[in-house]
Amino acid sequence: MLQLKNVDVCYGSFKALNEISMTVNSGELVVLLGANGAGKSSLFNTLSGLNKPTAGDIEFEGKRLNGLRPSAIVDAGIVQCAEGRKLFPQMSVQQNLMLGAYVHRRDKQGNRRRYKEILEMFPILEEKAEQPAGSLSGGQQQMVAIGRAMMSRPRLLMLDEPSLGLAPLIVRQMFQTIQQINSLGTTVLLAEQNAFAALKIASRAYVMENGRLVMEGDREAMLGNEKVREAYIGA
């Protein structure tokens, strides 16, 4: 589904991504592990078209993404749910969600249907639909952020640190939701520091360090890997 071949990204003279080659197959839930500054967000921004690769190729469903505008990439089916939610706090929950359907704005019926599906996925948002998004709790705001990304009807959903700053109970619910999204047919690329929780729901994982992919493997291999356990799980 998604293929990266030797992708480099530079911020001026600083090389943020170095020869990244990875694959995400349709229906997978792939986790990207890495410490702060490892390059996870840079990679997501590159896949979203916000960063331009200086070298290498990015292909999505056979289509080359290099040089495409971010709006065209969303249209193609890759949607990012950015780190830190980035909602519009004084817009209502409904308005936030509907803004996510921007690329399908002419399909009003389809958007209404999708909106109902999102509310079924996050029932708490139904009663909060008219409330300003800024008045919600952190967990609910994260639901709105994921819901907004899902309104774009992604085929590949990229979630950047969705558990950041949430209470453990909410984190558990969040990972269940991500698993549910994946099981309903959306391919998920998940960047997380909460490695254990993320690996438990993952099909495969990559480990990033200093802008490079240094390790790759399936869930069991990663959970059993000594280095991963030491560096990211702490056990």
Added chain:
Amino acid sequence: MMFKLAALLTRPATKYVFILLALLFPLFAANEYQVYVMSLAFVWAIAVYGLNIITGYCGQLNLAHGGFFAIGAYTLGLLTSDYGWSFWPAFVAALLMTAVLGFITGVISLRLKEHYFAIFTLCVGFIIYMLLDKWEELTHGAIGVRDIAAPYGFGVVDFTDSVPFYYLVLAFLIFSIWFISRLSKSLLGRTFIAIRNGDELAQSLGINLMRNKVLAFVLSTTYAGLAGALYAGMVRFIGPEDANILHTFNLITYLLVGGIGTLFGPLVGTLSIVWLTQSLQFLETYKMILFGPLLVLLVIFFPNGLVGSLLLWMRRKAESMGVAKAPKASRVETSNSATGKEAENNA
């Protein structure tokens, strides 16, 4: 008490009271000059509403707005005085001209961001001024354009008189506010707000930045053209000084005082300043000694403008009182994760 009064002001029905007051204003005005000043304030308000689209809602500081105002005025002026067009066809041409030039300028300038865009538009404004001043064959240079046609009326209505003209400008102002009210509630309006909150955030939602920014710019310049054309039909003499950059700064001041990104800020800001400066006329050149500090105090104590600060105060008050539905301020910002609610959730 204050809250109740403010809540009354923000009720939807209150706007009809203000419209009624505006309709009755010529009856209560002490003289024709006051009607003239109010008409002029309404014309400026329309231009400020245009600036509010691109700067308030879309977050791009356009410093060529006064220049587009002058293009609207000059298009109408030249077509009626030099080419014998009657008012209304020239009026439509003025709107089209500012829209087309706004499109061309927007396509070029909106590739730049933030202060680079502001500096570019500042230059565009200055080029417009220079063209109007120096291209004598077309614009008559410093002499300006005289004998501009006044809007002819329909049936018994004659817009050459100040009171009917006041109602004409009022009608355009109400239409302008209604249009922006619709716009701000629409997906397009929320798209502009999303762009204001950050290019990357907007792009990650699939928003085509350039297309929407150019659209906001064209709408904004068309508003400036509308105000300029009405201004030319009102004063019936225009010169290159109407494109002076100072006019742009005046428009920005009106917007900031009223409340940037709010629906009624442009109107409140324009009317406040126009009538304040009028009431200080007796001080002649010394009026700025009073006006300047007043403006400074206003900026210090009402950083969101009069309307913006009122809406913010009401929202906070409503939240502290536990009122379920606080009034929505139209100024919207992006949240990151650090909110009180989040801390509460984590606790």
